[in-house]
Amino acid sequence: MKNIILATTALVATAGVAAADVSISGYGRFGAVYSNNADDWNTASRLRLQFDVSAETDGGIVFGARQRLQTEENATGNGGNGARFYMTTNGFTLAMGNILGVIEAAPNLYLSTKSAGVGLEGNGFYSLAANTSSNGGRFAWTAYSSGGAGATEGVELLYNMNGFGAHLHSTDVSTGLGLNYTFSGYTVAAAYEDFDNGDSILFASVGGTIGQVDVALAYADTEFGGASAQKWSLKGGYDFGTGLTVYGFVASEDSPANESYGLGASYDLGGGVSLEGGVTKTDDIADDTIISMGAFFSF
Template identity: 80%
Template sequence: MKNIILATTALVATAGVAAADVSISGYARFGATYSDNADDWNTASRLRLQFDVSTETDGGIVFGARQRFQTEENLSTGGATDPNNSNGARFYMSTNGFTLAMGNILGVIEAAPNLYLPTASSGMGLEGNGFYSLAANTSSNGGRFAWTAYDSAGAGAVEGVEVLYSMNGFGAHIHSTEYSYGVGANYTFSGYTVAVAYEEWDAAAPGGQVDGDSILFASIGGTIGAFDVALAYASTEFSGVEADKWSLKGGYDFGTGLTVYGFVASEDVVDESYGIGASYDLGGGVSLEGGITQTDEALDDTIVSLGAFFSF
């Protein structure tokens, strides 16, 4: 890895800049959430601004970075101690399907295909509803931020180095941080993608992981006409607690702007969780989002989130 970094430094010093690009994108959402356990409705909102900068050398090597700024009312979905913050940057160089990145890295589990639902929130409804649809999000690992992931909220980001390769439908991904290492691979064929990813910790981490903790994730997903469907499995071990979880999720596009989606998940430590939601496309990047989730017996809650979402 040190040789790769030294080679990258040499390229910066010797290659001329041929093109540069700066883009700003993001999204906003606002609406309401409800928890049956709390028996209370609350307002919820988020504004995310994403800055992507890149430049390309005369030799065709792209150097870039990503930075996010996020304002959030509902701290429970942001995973931050301060709802108004910027996150750590991710830096990368890319050429011929090969990418070397460092800083606020993606992580092999977080980047694995079919981990999330293909919805505006990546989960159910406007805010994800706890992301029980994720096979890797088991009751034993304390939540979806237990694995190494690109941190959007600014607090608790784990710095690391990762290498990604993609060519002819095949993808490979490895990462290394102060606390863990990970490896993953995926392959796309005939509209379907199969994936496997593994992360193991060798030191106590800020997320509560200890030496020997691990996540194994595997999935297959694709489209069948107007349907999209994915089946995912994860085996997790955190602080001596092991769990296996399956998640079946999918959606149907009616072709009228309305998409209905849902999931059912089963974990051996607790019973099933399930949810159903809908999205209505108003055009111009604007949609109405709503969803309801019944959690597993560990929390035994009914969660609702609904409202407006728009991207730019």
């Protein structure tokens, strides 16, 4: 697949450039996080600067790249990440470098919140069906890396047209396929990533919006290092129309048995500024309660 995609790139690389665009966006967040296991409150912060550049040929083919600078509290994750390069035309997108990955880009994987999880920082992202004890964390799958290190270099091909989406990726350690379809405000999705060492992740979901309510049901079957687990996650939120949105999730994993749930709220102050807060409870070996809260602003 890599050879086919690279050959496609070569066919359009000689087209003339007609237009170019450069944009800078990002967000900042700061507040506090508490863990019952650590029995302590700590400061929490992140500043993200995102650079998007693109140029369009006379034939309407867009070439572009994305790179981020991100700093966490105590200067961790400081510096730029690996760039993602792409070209797109007629619903097709070819990308390489710091790719998205089919699991990471699958609809309904994350909560539709500012942190993509619960509260200001995500609270461990227990709401993710693919985040199981067998794979040890949310980035065991191929994913776009925002930090200065850890990016999985690869190549991917995406297609989106008339509600249908398809996604293929290939790296030095895995291949993946994702499919999704949107109809009447609902999206169904499935994605599978197979690793060269025998590990794998299967993810499936359905979700949509009804008036002021959004809801999603997700399932994942993961196998890593000889250990396997299945997990369900039900999540949703309600927009009161007054600037306040309340959301939550419940999740259940079979091996080892782990029930988790969370509740959070976001209050929009206008101008891209909001107050975020939430609590997550896990019923496993860790048996932890995590709270994070603070301010978020986008630009």
